[in-house]
Amino acid sequence: MKPLIAPFLLLCCGFAQAQDFPAGVFGHEYTAQAGEPVWNLRQDGNGLALSGNDGTAPVLLHNLSAEERAAFWQKMGWPAASSAAAQCAGNGDDLFCEVPKRVRADISWLKDNGSDFFYYSEMAGVMEISRLPPR
DSSP states (O other), X not given: OGGGHHHHHHHHHHHHHHOOOOOEEEEOTTSSSTTOOOEEEEEETTEEEEEETXXXXXXXXXXXXXXXXXXXXXXXXXXXXXXXXXXXXXXXXXXXXXXXXXXXXXXXXXXXXXXXXXXEETTTEEEEEEEEOOO
């Protein structure tokens, strides 16, 4: 029975790291009303279609590869190993990431966040965001 444990653990851990950024509705605390949706990310093929609440046409995001996440982490000066636990989707202008609490604890910019999610853009910097419940 013991020989079956190692392959099971490899499948389990590999699957956990291969997950993509989740679709959903996201917001932040700087909206006019609490819980107001800001972004809607819906599954579109192998990526996500991002639409805002401003009525503009959706833009496509792709799930970042391990190399792309590592490059972003390096740009930010964050511990390199922690990028492996993140799931991110972006398009060069917009970046959405999910980072587990245990990993955020080692990243000074994220350690005080209550949410696992953040948004990044060159203009806005890093902003904590929340996944909103379905309406």
